[in-house]
Amino acid sequence: MESGSWHIEKRASFRNDSFSKEIDNVLENGSLSIIVLGASGDLAKKKTFPALFNLFRQGFLQPNEVHIFGYARTKITDEELRDRLRGYLVNDKGASPKDLEDVANFLQLIKYVSGSYDSGEGFQLLDKEISEHEVLKNSTEGSSRRLFYLALPPSVYPSVCKMIRHFCMNKTDLGGWTRVVVEKPFGKDLQSAEELSSQIGELFDEPQIYRIDHYLGKELVQNLLVLRFANRMFLPLWNRDNIDNVQIVFREDFGTEGRGGYFDQYGIIRDIIQNHLLQVLCLVAMEKPVSLKPEHIRDEKVKVLQSVLPIKDDEVVLGQYDGYKDDPTVPDLSNTPTFASMILRIHNERWEGVPFILKAGKALSSRKAEIRVQFKDVPGDIFKCKKQGRNEFVIRLQPSEAMYMKLTVKQPGLDMLTVQSELDLSYRQRYQGVTIPEAYERLILDTIRGDQQHFVRRDELKAAWEIFTPLLHRIDDGELKPLPYKPGSRGPDAADELLEKAGYVQTLGYIWIPPTL
Numbered sequence: 001m002e003s004g005s006w007h008i009e010k011r012a013s014f015r016n017d018s019f020s021k022e023i024d025n026v027l028e029n030g031s032l033s034i035i036v037l038g039a040s041g042d043l044a045k046k047k048t049f050p051a052l053f054n055l056f057r058q059g060f061l062q063p064n065e066v067h068i069f070g071y072a073r074t075k076i077t078d079e080e081l082r083d084r085l086r087g088y089l090v091n092d093k094g095a096s097p098k099d100l101e102d103v104a105n106f107l108q109l110i111k112y113v114s115g116s117y118d119s120g121e122g123f124q125l126l127d128k129e130i131s132e133h134e135v136l137k138n139s140t141e142g143s144s145r146r147l148f149y150l151a152l153p154p155s156v157y158p159s160v161c162k163m164i165r166h167f168c169m170n171k172t173d174l175g176g177w178t179r180v181v182v183e184k185p186f187g188k189d190l191q192s193a194e195e196l197s198s199q200i201g202e203l204f205d206e207p208q209i210y211r212i213d214h215y216l217g218k219e220l221v222q223n224l225l226v227l228r229f230a231n232r233m234f235l236p237l238w239n240r241d242n243i244d245n246v247q248i249v250f251r252e253d254f255g256t257e258g259r260g261g262y263f264d265q266y267g268i269i270r271d272i273i274q275n276h277l278l279q280v281l282c283l284v285a286m287e288k289p290v291s292l293k294p295e296h297i298r299d300e301k302v303k304v305l306q307s308v309l310p311i312k313d314d315e316v317v318l319g320q321y322d323g324y325k326d327d328p329t330v331p332d333l334s335n336t337p338t339f340a341s342m343i344l345r346i347h348n349e350r351w352e353g354v355p356f357i358l359k360a361g362k363a364l365s366s367r368k369a370e371i372r373v374q375f376k377d378v379p380g381d382i383f384k385c386k387k388q389g390r391n392e393f394v395i396r397l398q399p400s401e402a403m404y405m406k407l408t409v410k411q412p413g414l415d416m417l418t419v420q421s422e423l424d425l426s427y428r429q430r431y432q433g434v435t436i437p438e439a440y441e442r443l444i445l446d447t448i449r450g451d452q453q454h455f456v457r458r459d460e461l462k463a464a465w466e467i468f469t470p471l472l473h474r475i476d477d478g479e480l481k482p483l484p485y486k487p488g489s490r491g492p493d494a495a496d497e498l499l500e501k502a503g504y505v506q507t508l509g510y511i512w513i514p515p516t517l
């Protein structure tokens with residue numbers, strides 16, 4: 001490999017391959033069927049099928065062994081589904097003849113089956129279609145691999161899982177498998193999540209269930225373990241002795257955009273904080289796992305989640321943007337927060353006293369997701385650095401993936417003055433010409449490979465709901481109310497006050513500007 005550049009190997013097959021050396025490499029043969037349930041929906045067209053297309057283009061899905069099925073109630077033909085998907089696979093305007101050829105070849109792999117989610121008829125038909133494909137691909141019975149992706153509202157998960165279990169499993173366990181990918185939200189609180197887990201758990205074993213959280217597939221989230229545990233310089237610093245506070249922030253510069261009906265039942269805490277931001281917190285705060293085996297990593301995540309103290313009402317700020325209730329699908333008296341900022345406190349030896357501020361909001365001034373680790377002041381500071389700012393290590397998840405470290409340096413010149421600057425690793429500049437894979441792409445590939453490292457285990461999910469359920473119930477009961485904020489703003493002023501109370505010191509006059517090429 002050339003220095004300073006990456007490449008993505010084109011593989012003849014993904015069968016013998018694995019990102020993680022810790023995953024047992026089992027030689028798998030037989031056909032692979034990927035079944036997207038809810039194929040007519042928003043997630044399927046925007047994320048699932050495009051991710052499959054990208055895997056196909058990179059050689060991870062071979063036409064001689066893979067077939068893709070779409071399943072939903074909507075009555076459409078194979079061709080109509082293909083037409084719906086085409087525009088989401090490549091940009092129409094910038095598509096090259098090769099792009100169009102790839103799209104055509106990919107779409108030919110897709111077959112559509114229409115049926116309901118709770119009656120045997122549709123699933124028997126689906127099973128028949130899958131089996132025909134397996135025979136066609138010369139798969140011996142039992143070595144077939146079946147991946148069911150539930151791009152569906154969670155309300156139908158139990159019945160769909162029951163139907164898969166009864167009608168669509170691979171026929172024996174001689175080397176083949178059946179796996180089920182379920183999307184968030186996994187429940188609405190601790191009790192409903194546990195009920196859902198029990199219902200699905202009666203039908204499938206934990207190694208067959210892939211609870212997807214797409215933030216775990218983002219490049220810089222995947223980098224967290226490497227950063228923390230493969231760099232000597234971070235090891236002694238990553239604790240309460242050196243770190244003053246940690247922020248994990250998600251901002252979107254658009255509102256609920258036609259998804260108000262869905263969103264209003266969940267709110268920003270269930271939509272973003274309980275899953276995406278909490279998963280990031282786990283990776284920032286957990287102890288070093290025994291190895292990179294998925295179970296070792298997930299064991300550590302559970303431990304840190306179980307060490308989180310109950311959230312205090314006076315360490316929470318909720319907001320709702322003006323105009324949110326104009327959406328006809330949102331009730332006029334909705335108490336649902338579209339913004340939340342809160343302090344999580346981890347009661348363990350490493351983090352006692354260090355506030356973790358989780359903040360997420362819709363309709364804000366910018367779109368950004370980042371982790372900001374602020375270090376303590378320099379003791380016995382002879383340069384009066386404190387006035388200029390503290391060291392910060394920032395990991396920008398999106399957009400413009402980057403990590404940069406804010407430092408105090410001598411201002412160039414004859415005077416002995418100090419100034420804030422940064423060590424900057426901006427991905428677009430450092431890894432020129434490299435396309436960073438979409439989160440869904442990686443995670444689907446992991447599912448095919450049987451790697452559950454980046455998926456949420458049942459006890460992890462339970463521990464996550466335990467943290468937020470009391471707060472969510474108080475919001476649902478109207479005991480806590482969101483403050484209004486203007487769309488396009490930073491959210492309620494009270495959120496900045498909470499940040500200050502948590503000990504965050506803003507560096508005045510400093511702003512990081514992503515480098516241009």
Ligand SMILES: NC(=O)C1=CN([C@@H]2O[C@H](COP(=O)(O)OP(=O)(O)OC[C@H]3O[C@@H](n4cnc5c(N)ncnc54)[C@H](OP(=O)(O)O)[C@@H]3O)[C@@H](O)[C@H]2O)C=CC1
Pocket residue numbers: 038039040041042043044046072073074117150151152153154155156183184185
């Ligand atoms: N859209 C997104 O960006 C994201 C979505 N998700 C999650 O992915 C899953 C799917 O999301 P999304 O595609 O947006 O959802 P959709 O509302 O588009 O639903 C997907 C499909 O499910 C069927 N469906 C919809 N409502 C019902 C219902 N009440 N009962 C039975 N079937 C129904 C419809 O197919 P048909 O009527 O043809 O059967 C629909 O096309 C959800 O769990 C969502 O939370 C997660 C992250 C992002």
Ligand SMILES: O=C1O[C@H](COP(=O)(O)O)[C@@H](O)[C@H](O)[C@H]1O
Pocket residue numbers: 214252271272369
């Ligand atoms: O899960 C969700 O995530 C998206 C944001 O995802 P991103 O990868 O673009 O950061 C959010 O818009 C949506 O409300 C939520 O359900």
